[in-house]
Amino acid sequence: MPKNSVVFSEERCKGCELCVTACPKQIIRMGEHINTKGFHPATIVDPEKCIGCAFCARMCPDMVIEIHRE
Amino acid sequence: MPKNSVVFSEERCKGCELCVTACPKQIIRMGEHINTKGFHPATIVDPEKCIGCAFCARMCPDMVIEIHRE
Amino acid sequence: MGELVLMKGNEAVAESAIRAGCRFFAGYPITPQNEIPEYMSRRMFEVGGQFIQAESEVSAINMIYGASGAGARCMTSSSSPGISLKQEGISYIAGAELPCVIVNMVRGGPGLGGIQPAQSDYFQATKGGGHGDYRLLVLAPASIQEAVDLTALAFDLADKYRNPVMILADATLGQAMEPVEFRHQAPDKLPAKPWATTGMKGRSPNIINSLYLIPEELEKHNLRLRDKYEAMKRDEVRYETSHLQDAEVVVVAYGTSARIARTAMEKARAEGLKVGMIRPISLFPFPTEAFDKAVKAGIREFLTIEMSTGQMVEDVRLATNGQAEVRFYGRVGGVLPVRDEIIAQLRKFTGGRCC
Amino acid sequence: MGELVLMKGNEAVAESAIRAGCRFFAGYPITPQNEIPEYMSRRMFEVGGQFIQAESEVSAINMIYGASGAGARCMTSSSSPGISLKQEGISYIAGAELPCVIVNMVRGGPGLGGIQPAQSDYFQATKGGGHGDYRLLVLAPASIQEAVDLTALAFDLADKYRNPVMILADATLGQAMEPVEFRHQAPDKLPAKPWATTGMKGRSPNIINSLYLIPEELEKHNLRLRDKYEAMKRDEVRYETSHLQDAEVVVVAYGTSARIARTAMEKARAEGLKVGMIRPISLFPFPTEAFDKAVKAGIREFLTIEMSTGQMVEDVRLATNGQAEVRFYGRVGGVLPVRDEIIAQLRKFTGGRCC
Amino acid sequence: MTHEVIMAGFGGQGVMLVGQLLAYSGMLEGKKVSWMPSYGPEMRGGTANCSVVVSGEEVGSPVVSEPTAVIIMNRPSLDKFEGKVVKGGVLIINSSLVDRQVQRGDVTVIEVPANDIATELGDVRVANMVALGALIQATGAVKKESVLKALRKVLPERRHHLLPMNEAALDKGIGLAQQ
Amino acid sequence: MTHEVIMAGFGGQGVMLVGQLLAYSGMLEGKKVSWMPSYGPEMRGGTANCSVVVSGEEVGSPVVSEPTAVIIMNRPSLDKFEGKVVKGGVLIINSSLVDRQVQRGDVTVIEVPANDIATELGDVRVANMVALGALIQATGAVKKESVLKALRKVLPERRHHLLPMNEAALDKGIGLAQQ
């Protein structure tokens, strides 16, 4: 299975959780900490489970998520 | 057959001839003379043929025609 | 006497209108006056009136045109770009001699500009932003209490003159909260409007109209309107003066900038500068008489403060008619003048001569 | 030098615009300027330009906003009520600093008013009928030939200052025919517009905008605009004077009323009255310097003639600044002043002192 | 000399056109000219008139209020303009349609049965040219040659076959005014 | 004495509300007051602040540019307003969220861990009341009783059960400022 790298630009995240809902693998969670804008940023918790479907990125309104397949 | 009186207020007539077209009995003609507005006014030529259908009045844009049945 | 309540300027104006008997409001959202339509959307139906969020400012002013013609006390409100869109309608209402109240909570321009306070719509309000020879009565409150009081007055003046009245305030007064008291109540019986289109029962048709195809008739109409505006100039001048007895320089300002100018005057006087103040409350009619008196009293220096690049200053110049030096200091684009800047300007005047 | 042709003012203005390189016109029918869009609808496509009959004046001015942003020489025309509707758009165009030409063939107002000539939109044109601190360059032709020449100039000035220019004429000039000669030709190469939105090929994006949310930035923008208007006041004043050398009273008039005022001046002089004349051609910037000079030369009496209840007279008062007596005589509503009425007014001035 | 002329009649009688022709002729003679229309409030069929100024000096008001000459093509126009013409001025009356006499004694009145003459010439629409002929003869505002030159410029090529009839009409008018 | 106060923080920290409360309290004491909001260009989540003036005299500008006291609920607000407070003025710092020290030495700085205290009291949303308590204690702008009276007027009946928690928060703030 190809490896997908899902990179979140934390500082741009507004914590809306739309990516969380979108992820079919349920591997995105909101971080405990807050970024300088005052939001809990989303992060991926089980990166190896990622299937690279990009649903998260399709739903992210803020261009937080970049995905590469290696 | 009832008698219909079709009265034209000549001075209001603008000579458009819409009444002429509308009359099923073809008894309306344009006068030779002109009224003070400069138009040839419509008149009824064969009043006794009139069936009182009021088509002429329905089509007259200028409230020239009044029709009574006696 | 009512109780003091802390209220946003926008809401206070809206409530004041309702208490003055306003029963029809049409408007369109625009910052910084949204609280007026929002308040109206809650309150109007409670008092049996009607609120409409129109599809545009153009439509709103024409709804007012209709409602006013039908005899209602009515109001619309907007802010600068929206007021520009209303100009044709305002000209019609003035031309048809109908009463209504128009609120402009001015923001920075031109174009989309900004949403912060400005006074750059003075010309538009006072000289007629629309076409043709007409005038609005323009009232400029400097506090929320005054906004409340002038709004009530506006309805009475509108009916008295059958003319639109504009409340010219700005984003500061719209957005700020201050204590207010509602001192007036809707008169039991509003003035009769026998000219209104209410159905011709028992009379011949009433016609609301601004068209006069025959030049001589239009001229007569224009001259009648002019006479009305002259009557306003005679009877509806409103202003406030301070310290003119001993003033060597007079600061002139209206609305929000007048509040700041007043603090500047006070501090400057504390520092020994002989500063007085004229605060126009009616912008049309402009309080020329205040300047006449000041000039007659020997005052030769005026400093006009505006949140614009200089508009009312022209009326100050006209009012002083070359008999005094008139200077201007302005901040623009949403920036408020600051007390100490004004004092610095005053010092430029009185620099050489005073303590 | 072109041939003399007898042309309606409206058509002459349209043809002049085409020759000045105007390649986009959007307008909406309104009497008395319909021949402008009608002419454009025939001519524009011949020269590879575009004509659109917009759905309204509001839309037309915004089409101009777009076309101008895209780099075209463009024009819209209307008459009073339609110009009122354009005020928001004009304020945007001024705010975004775009060039365009706007023609107002003024008719009687307010409201629907009439369709006959008037000069009652002077305030709207010169003081900004729209919101915010902006100015139009306003040019007022007094003959069809001058309308042709000023229209050509208008396009150059618009590009030079990146500012809307208004041709303020009236129904007389629009409807009348006079001989005209087209003296100018579209420059081979129009001024480059590197700021235009033409696609960002080989450069970073261009943005046309009038929004400045941060007050300090909007203030900077406002001050830059003000400086531009000051430059216009310095460099773009246009006027014509007659007989100021020996004049005791000066008649001041622009456009159609200036033609009539001139005949009055000539007749009055023939009758021995020492009358001179100042005819402002640029209304903004107002030719203050002409009045300065006249006042310096000792002239103490000015009679302003307008087809309004008195608008330009305020600028005359400002320009003379209390140094002279300024009187006003106007006809309104579509009525033109008559030569002998003007002479009667002049006599009131000079009554006591002259032959 | 400044000629301030009004031409008035029903819409359709060609008063606007003949006014433009006069202005054009004046322009061809190097004079200052203006033409200005005026319509009644009716959409069609009302009366219309135009003002024409032909002068050696710059034209003041293109709207003539005290005409030096008036072409009157119908009765309502006589009622409207008889009182306005200056003392010593000229009234050209289309006697085919105007059914009353001129009251004023201080003006030159020239009656031309313009419609009748035009009908004789083959087209009632050249009645306006008959009146114009009388006008230029009576006032000397422009020369006949200028009118013909102007006509050739104003009429589209494909209508040039109408020139002779127009010239004939003009001549008739001139002839009547000479009498 | 004229108190010109700014209250600044993230949207959602209740700075607008607590500002209105201060203005209301001043009004109840018969003072001249004003409240003026200011929002950033962000739609939500940006910083927001309001100006409150409480004075014996008519209020000049409702927009405060040189505050006599500032409540600073987050770090960006410190960066923005530290330089603006007048010499000898008061800075109330929400030390729960502000992660740096005040640089200026010419002002009175009162640090209150407002969020922590509020959370302890049961609702982080009363952090603003903690800060207000410190402010009124440090400046004497209004009396505690006035704030409580104002709160009773401002809070809808159905929320009056929250009054004790708010009073407790206010007291905490007052206490911290007394130290």
Add this chain to the structure above:
Amino acid sequence: MQVIAKRPMALTDVPTHYCPGCTHGIIHRLVAEAIDELGLNEKTIGVAPVGCAVLAYKYFNVDMHEASHGRAPAVATGIKRVLPENIVFTYQGDGDLASIGTAEIVHAAARGENITVIFVNNAIYGMTGGQMAPTTLIGQRTTTSPDGRMVERAGYPVRVSEMLSTLDGAAYIARVAVTDPANVNKAKKAVLKAFRTQVERKGFALVELLSTCPTNWGLSPREAIDWLKESMMAYYPLGVFKDTTGEGETK
């Protein structure tokens, strides 16, 4: 003696300024007859447009309000909201309603404003001398489409009735034509229905009447009627496009 045809009471005795054969006059009469028949003379307020019918305030013998160009529906809204017991109608041309007044008519309909709209579609701007209207047919010559309306330059004619029928607030929308006695009678029924809809508080009602402009079409009145039948009716089919009045009160 029985009266078969005479001036309705809701028309004044003033002769109109309309051109010979202009069917504005017929439409005026139909509106006046409807007002008479429903007995609304003393409670009706008419809103005149800017267009050839600008002087309608002189012709209708009821209270009248002369609106600004295109804004009659907004003016009518203001009146009706203030005087809900009165009857308010607008009388508008196609330039007025379908061009500059597009937003106002769409939103009056969307709001289900309880007014009656008489929409006179003559495919041209009559009053200003014959410019193209949004309703001008493809190929039709006007003073601003001198070579005939071309799609590439000016797009397609707008079918107002069809467009407004998509709005839930519209209760009754019909298109009729005043070409001959039969159609005039149908037109009359539609106008009556549009007033009745308001009387019964059923919401927004609009009748689009195809009308002639002999003057600006460059045709005789009779030819104009023929052109209307052949060309206009082909693009603008007659019929009732919306009628929710049977379904109970929409407003």
Add this chain to the structure above:
Amino acid sequence: MQVIAKRPMALTDVPTHYCPGCTHGIIHRLVAEAIDELGLNEKTIGVAPVGCAVLAYKYFNVDMHEASHGRAPAVATGIKRVLPENIVFTYQGDGDLASIGTAEIVHAAARGENITVIFVNNAIYGMTGGQMAPTTLIGQRTTTSPDGRMVERAGYPVRVSEMLSTLDGAAYIARVAVTDPANVNKAKKAVLKAFRTQVERKGFALVELLSTCPTNWGLSPREAIDWLKESMMAYYPLGVFKDTTGEGETK
């Protein structure tokens, strides 16, 4: 290494001012992707509205023109007529397009103006703080319909796509929603098609995108998506309402 998701070139690197979870951001990306994919970056001119997207000129990495409120279609018309070889799109909210800009959008469509309109319908005025829009649903609470939109007071919501589809000048009109990845992909296809329609000179194309306004709806971003699905999609059905692009050039 293969890129599966990244910022399109037609977006600048500037973080937006939109509220958390506001789907304006998604729509921006779809538009930018379409521009990238069709290679239009150097010839596109975008027209920003007055609405929450007023700052779109900072976000789209193409030439941009900030229009006045509601007039974006007129501004776009001016640009496109002057530069017919360029690609011009407007980006408009529902207040902007369906309220104040009604006349401009109707007539741009009627003219078959060869532009692309991105219409973001969030059933509210976002930027000004949540007032009622013409698209606000019956019963929906806003700051100017505090008790929920009532038919008697404010009439019915306007279905813009359906209304514009009655116009012959409209070539492509579709309604989509950005509720989930599948719908986002469909939305993307519609946006692409709307740009392609212009590239191929087939006339006026509009995509109505149902979008959320969590802030003014008073919902969390996720709840907002749910409300959009349940309430908005019930009144505003998704689908292609008009597509004449297969029939050859309409303009």
